[in-house]
Each structure stands twice: as structure tokens, then as C-alpha cells.
Amino acid sequence: MAEEAMPDPDHHTPVFRFAPSPNGVLHLGHALSALLNAERAKATGGRLLLRMEDIDIGRCTPAFEQSIRDDLSWLGLTWEEPVRRQSEHIDAYREALDKLTSLGLIYPAFLSRGEIKAHAKRAADRGHSWPRDPDGAPHYPEFERDLDPATAQQRIAKGERHSLRLNMTKALSLLKAPLSWTEGTDNTTIAADPAAWGDVILWRWDAPSSYHLSVVVDDALQGITHVVRGRDLFHATSVHRLLQNLLDLPAPHYTHHRLILDKDGRKLSKSEGASGLGHLRAQGLSPLDIRGLLNL
Template sequence: MAEEAMPDLDHHTPIFRFAPSPNGVLHLGHALSALLNAKCAKATGGRLLLRMEDIDIGRCTPAFERSIVDDLTWLGLTWEEPVRRQSEHIDAYRAALDRLAALGLIYPAFLSRGEIKAQVKRASSNGQSWPHDPDGAPHYPMDERCLDPLDAQRRIAQGERHSLRLNMGKALSLLNAPLNWTEGADNATITADPAAWGDVILWRSDAPSSYHLSVVVDDALQGVTHVVRGRDLYHATSVHRLLQSLLGLPAPHYTHHRLILGSDGRKLSKSEGASGLGYLRALGTSPADIRVLLGL
């Protein structure tokens, strides 16, 4: 399949997107994000797109996608067709990965989570600190950045489980200027810090891409000008800005909205049935009630 072409855009028309993963039912946090995107699109005379981020083919199902569409329709939202499904655009992500590989920025990584954890534990026992990313996960060890290519290919050919990671140090060395993005209604300039994430995964062994890679490719190919999403993805924007810079992709305007928290004070998850829109609908909750619950 040929590489997808960038769209011919009317740059005066804002383009927003709501991009859930169909690996569970929508909850109140998703409703807030969807409604804010729709509100912003309406207020600016913009367009609203729906994207199914179903790159994790092991967990995403058509049944969950149908429930998402049903919930959004119940909320009164409309969007442009067709819906983009990541599972139908693997070649686009592979093309982006190949461009990064041509720059010498990609390497195969073979360590399991257990092996990474063991290295971190050994370093700690020796009094050494180990860097962690903004989500709290330890950085991947740098040892494999310089693996012999023939040895790496041999291990891959033998079926050894691996992922493909970005050499963060080398990627940052290619930048010609500091990275930043424009955030929120006040257009604040935020300095990006992709190094805080270490050597991020761009191609997983259990999925044909990673969130970081697929989301920046999708936003560019769909001409998205405004990304409105939860505060939990604020720091990930640093990685997205780096990939956009390396791949020559445009940078949308970002707004990271407040999160809806559960009774335990943590971000809602799809496993919490009490916050699921389908559950609330069954109790007789109306779309207007949902907006009140969300402070809209």
C-alpha cells in the first residue's frame, strides 16, 4: 500500500478529534473529553472527527466500538464520516517508523519488564538512582543502543520477543531548536522535555505500533489542528512534539483538560462500571444529567 498523503486543508477551519480506544466502555472522563471537543468545534465553526485507536488488536473489539458509538450518539454528538480506525492504517505507521530508522534512531530492544526491574533493583542496591518517566516507569537501560546489528537480526530471526525503541539521545541531537507547544485558551508556550521519557517504545511486540507513533501520524494525516484531551497526557506531548519534529509533521494546538476522578481520588478507568455511560443510562440518567455531573 502506498504511503498516505497529507490532506489538502483549508487552514481557516479548525479540526478537532475524539479518539477513544475500543477496549472498554466509555466513562464520565471520556464523556467530558468528547463533549469538550464537540463544544470547541461548534464554537469555532470547526469540524469534529471520530477516531478509533484500536491498535491494540488483542484488547479492542467491534462490540466495544459499537458501544462507544451508541454512547456518543446518546449524548447527542455527531461527527464526520468515515471513522478512522488505526487497525486499517498500519502501513502509515510503518512508513513513519522506516523514516526514523533511516535516520538511525531506532533499535531493537529485547529486555523484558522483569529484566528491567532487576537492573533497577541492582542499581538501587548499589546506591545508584535510576531515572523514571513522568508516569513513574523506569527508563529503559541504554545498553542495547549499540547492539551489533547482525546479532540483533539473528535474535529477531530466531523469534526472540522484542520491541523497537527510539534512541532518545541521538534523536535530541538532531534538533535544531528547543521544542515547545502551545497550550490552552491562553496560548501558553510550554517547553517540551522528551528526555524525561527515556527511550520510548515505537513498535511493540504485541501491537503493530505504539500510541506515541500512531497518534502523531493520525493527527497529521487527518489534518487535526486542535487536540483536546485529558491532563494525564500532558507530559506525553513532549514525545509527540519530538516525533512531529523528526518526521516533519505539523504541531496542533493542545488543550489538556481536567480529569474526572473516582471515589479513590484516582483517574477513572474503564473497569469502573459505576462511571460507565451505559450503566448510568440504565439508571435513567439523561444526557443533560451527564452535562450537569461534568460541570458543563
């Protein structure tokens, strides 16, 4: 990659990161992730970085970023400056996308989510199964990969909305060995299964990158050695390991921690104000109370 990694005075020093999206306020689930990263960094003599994953420019705001900083400071966390903002590093993601394009792995995809679901429903109505990713979303139809390139470019030139997807079959054919990652404090080897995700989106018409692409580029450029994040991203690690392999990027050590669930057993959402750290602080809770709620 052309962009230089942030300086590290000792390449043996563990580097952790907390990487929220400033499109809402932090809740208890974020607090757990931030505190775990801070504790692991302290225990290993490592560094803690803060990254703003603000690639969704339409929803992310400076006000939310400031509230994140305020909440983390209130919890007692400190981090290195400057904070990396994805919106300031679009060229790095474009460079990675260009490399994948040069390998013949990227194609324009024009179907909307509704149209993809319609294909899956028609298949089900005929008694055929349709593959779904670990989050339950139907895969993009593989026959759409074969769209005539000239026709696709004409549609793009007319301003038709589209995304850029990874041809998973071609990508997997380039692998020289099965993918895996090291997980948790017991260093378990986990076999990666990127095929379970189908042709993932790496660029959208309404955003300059995707989470999958930007996160692996950021982790590499920042020299992240340990990724500590929620269990909801466990399966996504398969896609990240594939992209790291294709882009010749290092693989961090991963730990996917437990999730904080609401009363209905669902993962907390930023839209649920009752679990927001600012709301809890206004109710008189202390940072120690937050740790108690999180069983830390």
C-alpha cells in the same frame, strides 16, 4: 507521508478529534473529553472527527466500537464519516517508523518490563539512582543500545520477542532548536522535555505500532489543528512534539483538560462499570444529567 490527508474544504477551519480506544466502554472521563471537543468545534465553526485507536488488535472489538458510537450519539454528538480506524492504516505507521530507522534512531530492545525493573532495583541497591519517566516507569538501560546488530538480528530471526525503541540521545542531537507547544485557551508556551521519557517504544511485538507514533501520524494525516485531551497525557506531548519534528509533521494546538477522578482520587478506568455511560443511562440518567455530573 505517502498517505493523503482527509480532504478539508477550508484549511483555515479548526479540526478537532475525539479518539477513544475500543477496548472497553466509555466512562465519565471520556464523556468530558468528547463534549469539550464538540463544544470547541462548535464555538470555532470547526469540524469534529471520531477516530478509533484500535492499534491493540487483541483487546479492541467491534462491539466496543459500536457501544462508543451509541454512547456518543446518546450524548447528542455528531461527527464526520468515515471514522478512521488505526488498524486500517498500518502502512502509514510503518512508513513513519522506516523514516526514523533511516535516520539511525531505532534499535531492537529485548528486555521485558520485569528485567528493566530488575536493573533499576540493582542500581538502587548499590546506592545509585535510576531515571524514571513521568509515569514512574524506569527508563530502558542505555547500554542495551550497544547490542551487536548481527546478534540482534539473529535473536529476531529466532522469533525472540522484542520492541523497537527510539534512541532518545541521537534523536535530540538532530534538533536544531528547543521544542515547545502551545497550550490552553491562553496560548501558553510549554517547553517540551522528551528526554524525561528515555528511549520510548515505537513498535511492539504484539502490536503494529505504538500510541506515540500512531497518534502523531494520524493527527497529521487528518489535518487535526486542535488536540483536546486529558491532563494524564500532558507530559506525553513532549514525545509527540519530538516525533513531529523528526517526521516533519505539523504541531497542533494542545489543551489538556482536568481529569474525572474516582472516590479514591484515581483516574477513572474502563474496568469500573459504575462510571460507564451505558450503566448510568440504564440507571435513568439523561445527557443533561451527565453534563451536570461533569460540571459543564
